[in-house]
Amino acid sequence: MINYSKFVLDNGLRVIVNEDPSTPLVVVNVLYDVGARDEDSTKTGFAHLFEHLMFGGSLHIPDYDSPLQIAGGENNAFTTNDITNYYCQLPAENIETAFWLESDRMLSLAFSQESLDVQRKVVSEEFKENYTNQPYGDVWSLLRELTYKVHPYRWMTIGKELSHIEKAELEDVKKFFYKHYTPVNAVLSVAGNVTTEQVKELAIKWFGDIPPGNKYERNLPKEPEQKEHRVLEVERKVPVDALFKAWHSVEWNTPEYYAMDLLTDVLGSGKASRLYQSLVKEKKLFSKIDCYHTGSVDMGLVVIEGRLAKAVSFQEAEEAIDTELKKVKEELLSDMELEKLKNRVESALAFEDTSLRSRATDLAIFELRGDAGMINEVKDKYFAVTSSDIQSIARKIFREENSSSLRYKSEKKQKSEPEKEKND
Amino acid sequence: MINRLMPPAHKSPMEFKLRLPEYEVAHLKNNIPVYLVNGGAEDVVKVEWVFKAGKIYEKKNAIASATRELINSGTTTKTAFDISNHFEYYGAYFSTAGYNETVTISLNSLTKHLEVLLPLVRELFTEAVYPEEEITLYKKNRIQRLKVSLEKSEFQANRLVNEALFGARHPYGRKVDIEDIEAIERKDLLDFYKEYFLRGDSMIFVSGKFTPAVIEQLDRFFGDLEVGPKRGVAENHFQPMDEKVLHKVLNEKGVQGAIRLARLFPSFKHPDFKPALVLNAVYGGYFGSRLMSNIREEKGYTYGIYSFIQNYPDTAVWHVATEAGRDVAEAAIEESFKEMEILRNTKVADDELMLVKNYMLGKRLASLDGPFSIMERIKGMILNDLDENYFDETTEVIRNVTADELQSLANKYLLRDEFYDILVI
Numbered sequence: 001m002i003n004y005s006k007f008v009l010d011n012g013l014r015v016i017v018n019e020d021p022s023t024p025l026v027v028v029n030v031l032y033d034v035g036a037r038d039e040d041s042t043k044t045g046f047a048h049l050f051e052h053l054m055f056g057g058s059l060h061i062p063d064y065d066s067p068l069q070i071a072g073g074e075n076n077a078f079t080t081n082d083i084t085n086y087y088c089q090l091p092a093e094n095i096e097t098a099f100w101l102e103s104d105r106m107l108s109l110a111f112s113q114e115s116l117d118v119q120r121k122v123v124s125e126e127f128k129e130n131y132t133n134q135p136y137g138d139v140w141s142l143l144r145e146l147t148y149k150v151h152p153y154r155w156m157t158i159g160k161e162l163s164h165i166e167k168a169e170l171e172d173v174k175k176f177f178y179k180h181y182t183p184v185n186a187v188l189s190v191a192g193n194v195t196t197e198q199v200k201e202l203a204i205k206w207f208g209d210i211p212p213g214n215k216y217e218r219n220l221p222k223e224p225e226q227k228e229h230r231v232l233e234v235e236r237k238v239p240v241d242a243l244f245k246a247w248h249s250v251e252w253n254t255p256e257y258y259a260m261d262l263l264t265d266v267l268g269s270g271k272a273s274r275l276y277q278s279l280v281k282e283k284k285l286f287s288k289i290d291c292y293h294t295g296s297v298d299m300g301l302v303v304i305e306g307r308l309a310k311a312v313s314f315q316e317a318e319e320a321i322d323t324e325l326k327k328v329k330e331e332l333l334s335d336m337e338l339e340k341l342k343n344r345v346e347s348a349l350a351f352e353d354t355s356l357r358s359r360a361t362d363l364a365i366f367e368l369r370g371d372a373g374m375i376n377e378v379k380d381k382y383f384a385v386t387s388s389d390i391q392s393i394a395r396k397i398f399r400e401e402n403s404s405s406l407r408y409k410s411e412k413k414q415k416s417e418p419e420k421e422k423n424d
Numbered sequence: 425m426i427n428r429l430m431p432p433a434h435k436s437p438m439e440f441k442l443r444l445p446e447y448e449v450a451h452l453k454n455n456i457p458v459y460l461v462n463g464g465a466e467d468v469v470k471v472e473w474v475f476k477a478g479k480i481y482e483k484k485n486a487i488a489s490a491t492r493e494l495i496n497s498g499t500t501t502k503t504a505f506d507i508s509n510h511f512e513y514y515g516a517y518f519s520t521a522g523y524n525e526t527v528t529i530s531l532n533s534l535t536k537h538l539e540v541l542l543p544l545v546r547e548l549f550t551e552a553v554y555p556e557e558e559i560t561l562y563k564k565n566r567i568q569r570l571k572v573s574l575e576k577s578e579f580q581a582n583r584l585v586n587e588a589l590f591g592a593r594h595p596y597g598r599k600v601d602i603e604d605i606e607a608i609e610r611k612d613l614l615d616f617y618k619e620y621f622l623r624g625d626s627m628i629f630v631s632g633k634f635t636p637a638v639i640e641q642l643d644r645f646f647g648d649l650e651v652g653p654k655r656g657v658a659e660n661h662f663q664p665m666d667e668k669v670l671h672k673v674l675n676e677k678g679v680q681g682a683i684r685l686a687r688l689f690p691s692f693k694h695p696d697f698k699p700a701l702v703l704n705a706v707y708g709g710y711f712g713s714r715l716m717s718n719i720r721e722e723k724g725y726t727y728g729i730y731s732f733i734q735n736y737p738d739t740a741v742w743h744v745a746t747e748a749g750r751d752v753a754e755a756a757i758e759e760s761f762k763e764m765e766i767l768r769n770t771k772v773a774d775d776e777l778m779l780v781k782n783y784m785l786g787k788r789l790a791s792l793d794g795p796f797s798i799m800e801r802i803k804g805m806i807l808n809d810l811d812e813n814y815f816d817e818t819t820e821v822i823r824n825v826t827a828d829e830l831q832s833l834a835n836k837y838l839l840r841d842e843f844y845d846i847l848v849i
Contacts, residue, residue, distance in 0.1 A: 022465065023793050060428040065712050070779050072437035072786025074711070091440065091789055096432035104428055121724025125680070129727050129747045133680045135575040205426060237677075239571035272509035280565075281505070287565040307568060340513045347515030347534050350466045354794060 002353060004363055004372055005196045009203060011212035012184035016363045016372045017199045018191035020356065026192030027089045027356050028098035030106070031364040033187075034180035035082040036159075037152040037220060037298070045159020048079040049123050049168055050176055054086065056115030058105035071097040079157050082297045083368070085361060092193035096202060103206035106186065109177055113170055123165050127158050135238045139408065146232050146404045147246050147301055151223040182213020187367045191360035223248065223299060230404040233314075235411045240287070241308040243317050244406040247397045252297045253369065258381045259389040260293060260397065262341045264302055266333060266390070267291040267324065269344075275304065278324055285312050285320050297369065302397055314407045325398045332387040345382045437785035438823055444815045445792060447802050450639045452628075453647035458639060459802060461631040463795040467535045469632035470796055471642075473545070474807065476655035477620035478525040480595040484612055485604040490562065491616045492520050492527045497558040499551040502544075504558055510544050518545075524596060525657060525737065526807065535634050539641055546645040549621055554613045567605050578747060580674060581682035581848040588670060588844045589686060589741060591663030596736065623652030627806070631799035657737040664688070671847040678849040681753035685744040685760060687842045692735055692808065696833060698821040700733060700742075703830045705780045706772055707731050707763060707838070708744055712779070714763045715744070723759070725752040737808070742837065753847055764838035771827040784822050 006016045039046050054077065055064045068075055073090025088098045131137040140156050148154035159165050188207065190199050226248055250256040268275045268291025275289045289306035308317050333341075352358050366374045448460040482488040496518065497504045511518040516533035529548075533541055573579040583599050590597030628646070630638060690696055701709075708715035708731025715729045729746035748756040772780075791797055805814060 020465075022463075024789055025793050066779060067431050069710070069712055069783040069786075071434040072440070072782050072789065074783070074787065074790075089790060091435070091437065091786060094434040097434050100428070100432050107428075118721060118724045122720055122727055125725065125747070125749055126727035128679045128749065133577065133678060133747070135572050209425075237575075239575060240568050270508060270512045272505055272512045277505060281561070284561065284564075287568040307572075309564065309568075336513070340509075340515075343513060343515035343534075343537075345515070347468070347517075347532075350468045350534060351532060354464055354466050354468060354796070356793070 001376055002359060002363070004375075006367065006372055007200060009183065009208055011208065011210055012215075013203070013207050013210075014187045014367055015199065015203050016187065016189040016367050017194065017196045018189070018359050018363055019195060020192055023193050023356060024092055025089055025356060026092040026095045026098075026190060026194055027087055027360040028095065028102060029085065029087040029189045029191070029357075029360040029364050030102050031086075031187045031189070031361070031368055032084045032181055033185045033216060033368055034084055035080050036155065036157040037081045038180070038216075038218065039152065039155075041152065041155070041160075043164055043168065043172060044155045044161075045123070045157070045165045046168060046172065046176060047084055048157050048159070049119060049165055050173065051077050051079045051084055051086075052119040052123060053109065053115055053173060054105055056112055056119065057110035058101075059108040059110060061101060061104050062110070064101055064105065067097060068101060073098065081153055081157055083365065085364070087357060087360060089357065095190075095194060095198075099202045099206040102188070103210065106181060106183065106207065107210050109173075111170060111174055111177075116168065116170055116173060120165055120168060123158070124162055127162055127165070131156075131158065136236075136242060136408065138236075139242075139244055139406065142232060142234065143244055143246055143303075143404070143406050146230055146406060147248065148223055150221045151298065152220060153223070153296065153298065153300075178213070180216055183207065183210050184212050184215045187364040189360050189364035189367070189372075191356050191363070220298065226402050226404075229400050231407065232405070233407040233409060235409045237411050238408065239410060241312075241314070241410050242306065242408040243308060243314060244303065244305045244408065245318070245321065245403060246301045246303045246406075247399075247403045249293055249300045249302045249397055250393070251299055252295070253374070255381065255384070255389075256393055256396075259385045259393040260302065262345075262382065262385055263328070263390050263394055263397075264291045264293050265341055265344065266337060267328065268304065274324055274328070275306075275321070279306070279320055283320055285309055285317055314405075318405060325394070328394045329391065329398060332391055335387075338387050338390075342383055346379065349379055437782040437789070440785055440789055442785065442788055442792070442819050444801060444812050445798050447798075452643045454649060454651050456626055456628060456646060456649065456651065458628040458630060458642055459799075459806060460639070461795045461799045461802060462634060463798070464633045467633050469533060469535045469538055469630065469634050469638070470799070471531045471533075471538070472629040472803070473529045473549075474627050474629065474803070475527045475529070475621060476525060476625040477527040477616075478523050479598075480524050480658040481620060481655065482595070482616065484607070485598060486600045486608060487612045487616050488527070489522050489600075490559075490566075490608050491613045491620075492522050494554055494558060494562055494613060495520065495529070495548050495552050495617070495621070497562070498553050498555040499547045500553055501551070502547065504555075507544065507548070511541065514541060516541050535632065538634070538638065542641055542645045546649075549624070549646075549649060552617055552621070554610055554617070556610055559608065559610055559613070563605050563608055567602055570600070570602060570605065575675075577674065577678060577680065577682040577848045581684045581846055584670060584846050584848065585684040585686050585743070585844060588665045588846065589662070589688060591665070594662055595658055596662075619652070620655075623650050625652055625655045629799055629803050631795040633795070660738050662688075665844070668841070668843070669845045671845075673849045675849060679750055680747045681750055681847045681849040683744070683746050683748055683753060683757055683760075684846040685757070685843045686846070687742050687837070687844065689733060689740040689742045689837065691737070691739050696836070697733075697740065698818050699825045699829055699833055700837065701818070702780060702784065702822055702825050703767070703833050703838075704731055704733055704742070705784055706776065706830065707767060710780070710783055712783075714766070715760060718763060719746070719748075719756055719759050723752070723755075725749060725756045725759075729756070729760070735808075750849055753849070757845060757847065761840045761843075764834065764840065767831070767834040767838055771831050774827070777827055777830070781822055785819070788819065788822075
């Protein structure tokens with residue numbers, strides 16, 4: 001059980017507190033209800049670029065990082081397709097520094113042209129480092145476009161293409177800020193060696209006078225039901241063929257969501273999982289294989305990805321996966337298998353709860369999506385899943401017409417090259 | 425109205441009491457030492473077995489890593505599947521990691537399941553059989569993984585930097601190539617296993633929330649293991665490359681270059697080591713460092729650039745690492761050396777030094793939060809043969825080092841000619 005208390009400021013800012021007197025630290029987490037799915041399709045990558053700009057100075061504070069470091073703290077942030085999250089961790093005595101910094105940038109950024117110019121370049125390098133200059137680096141860009149035709153999950157958080165980031169202007173930055181970075185669209189959560197009373201006092205003092213802003217009403221197009229199997233074949237300079245197969249899944253936190261999560265676990269998590277045992281160990285068709293899901297709020301994806309063993313065809317590989325999927329659709333999991341899944345959930349949740357930061361972030365996420373208290377219901381939701389729930393969700397998701405295959409082929413070498421790179 | 429221009433009062437990290445928390449030491453019947461840190465709110469535990477079975481002990485390339493990675497691939501009574509399934513059934517997480525000197529075998533588990541998992545770990549340490557079929561599959565898959573890594577400029581640059589510093593024949597600098605993996609034989613693995621696990625030189629680290637019964641359990645399952653001789657460290661016979669500037673293009677279409685600047689540095693036993701940690705932080709050791717401020721935040725050449733000092737038993741290496749746009753990579757290298765020059769020529773300003781010290785002390789405080797993170801510190805101390813004083817001494821140096829001392833250190837070590845300058849596109 002994770003203890004928490006919550007209150008709402010007059011301007012609509014929701015505040016969550018997790019008291020933990022055993023630590024000398026405190027984590028102050030600010031979550032904004034905006035992600036890459038809220039972007040214009042001609043200006044993708046903006047939510048993430050904006051995250052970078054949040055460190056470029058705010059109305060009264062030219063430099064975000066230094067005052068925090070002087071107080072012995074550190075910070076970071078991340079953006080996903082669904083949310084943007086900022087956190088700082090510092091000695092509990094210095095908690096007020098974090099309130100000062102976070103409230104000032106919620107009040108207003110400095111909107112510096114210089115910061116925009118530099119961060120556009122930094123994000124371009126981030127794009128190159130992770131997506132262009134990496135073997136298989138463009139997989140997610142291809143896979144999103146293949147699986148989503150309408151919903152904004154069709155582009156990656158970093159953006160559809162570099163040119164979108166390069167074109168971003170200060171005017172866009174301002175509009176984005178006033179639309180999304182307001183108290184009514186945010187959750188503040190604090191975990192560590194603090195009391196609720198103390199947090200209440202600080203929250204009112206620093207965040208209380210920020211204008212509430214308008215509630216952002218999300219109205220995203222729903223992805224229409226997929227009606228036929230899609231295939232995309234690409235050739236790239238990679239040493240090994242790889243297969244990525246994706247199915248549209250279910251929405252976050254529905255009862256089906258938990259069954260789906262366990263389904264991906266039974267298929268592809270760990271060396272004793274079904275796909276690894278059958279396709280890597282027994283049939284030797286893949287050198288590695290995983291099954292996972294995107295964990296998205298709107299309808300996400302279940303993905304199976306694998307690297308093909310030498311001389312295995314895509315057709316052979318896909319048929320072998322289908323055989324495994326057929327099994328999970330036709331036969332119920334054994335009691336032992338179900339028990340194993342639940343033991344794994346129990347253990348994973350316990351380890352996750354040991355981290356102050358993950359407590360602060362998770363509480364904020366649950367509050368944003370309805371109620372922080374849901375954090376304590378997760379285990380029961382997993383434990384309520386039955387073998388037949390897993391079978392039903394497998395039947396619902398693993399349909400041929402709901403699937404897409406990305407066949408990522410190793411480019412045929414132009415001339416005979418030696419196997420080994422000569423760098424010595 | 426509050427005054428938002430004024431930072432709120434804070435307690436200076438210089439005043440924090442930083443004390444390494446108490447830990448327990450026990451010995452099994454066979455004298456294997458067990459270090460324990462008890463704490464936390466969740467009923468979880470982490471047990472780590474550290475064997476002196478790293479890369480420096482292998483006589484044939486890639487054998488130490490293969491022996492470790494295949495240790496759970498079969499025993500006299502269990503298949504690879506049985507082993508994985510047993511751990512996974514109880515929700516436990518079994519993993520291994522390999523270093524130059526040591527190998528760490530870790531088990532993360534709910535405390536209540538520990539007792540049924542330990543006998544299996546024991547079996548891996550006493551009854552592993554290295555089935556031929558598993559080895560064949562492992563070799564095939566490892567070659568595929570290596571082929572993918574070889575496509576990455578950062579992987580190539582990391583290999584090159586170690587080779588340049590230590591020489592291609594020293595275990596620290598030796599590379600694993602496809603033919604090394606192809607040459608792995610069952611006999612090599614069995615021999616290595618016999619020498620370094622069956623007659624191991626090992627210790628055990630336990631952190632999390634547990635009762636004293638855990639010592640009795642460890643004694644029951646590991647107290648009768650055969651203990652081998654104390655293993656030494658690697659010879660200091662480095663054969664560094666003469667050529668310092670190594671720039672190469674492996675991928676004509678590459679859009680970024682992997683940059684690695686590196687030099688040998690005295691080991692942590694040397695008096696310069698502790699103050700150099702502070703100089704390193706100023707130079708490239710945190711988000712607000714000179715390198716980050718100039719090369720990322722001012723010029724936008726890279727997503728991130730860091731420097732760090734890597735520790736070996738008898739030496740250390742001072743590294744700078746980044747990936748920078750292809751057309752600005754040379755400029756990023758020049759700027760990195762320019763920042764060294766500035767540190768040699770100009771004293772670090774008081775407020776910057778204070779900021780860095782506070783940041784470092786805050787990090788130290790955070791590293792003492794929770795049993796797992798405390799154990800990381802204790803483990804580092806024990807494996808390097810240090811005592812509690814070392815932690816306190818380092819804290820004192822961070823608090824007291826002066827700008828003059830940092831400048832003279834910069835003049836002693838941050839010298840362009842001493843650094844390998846590696847760029848791989």
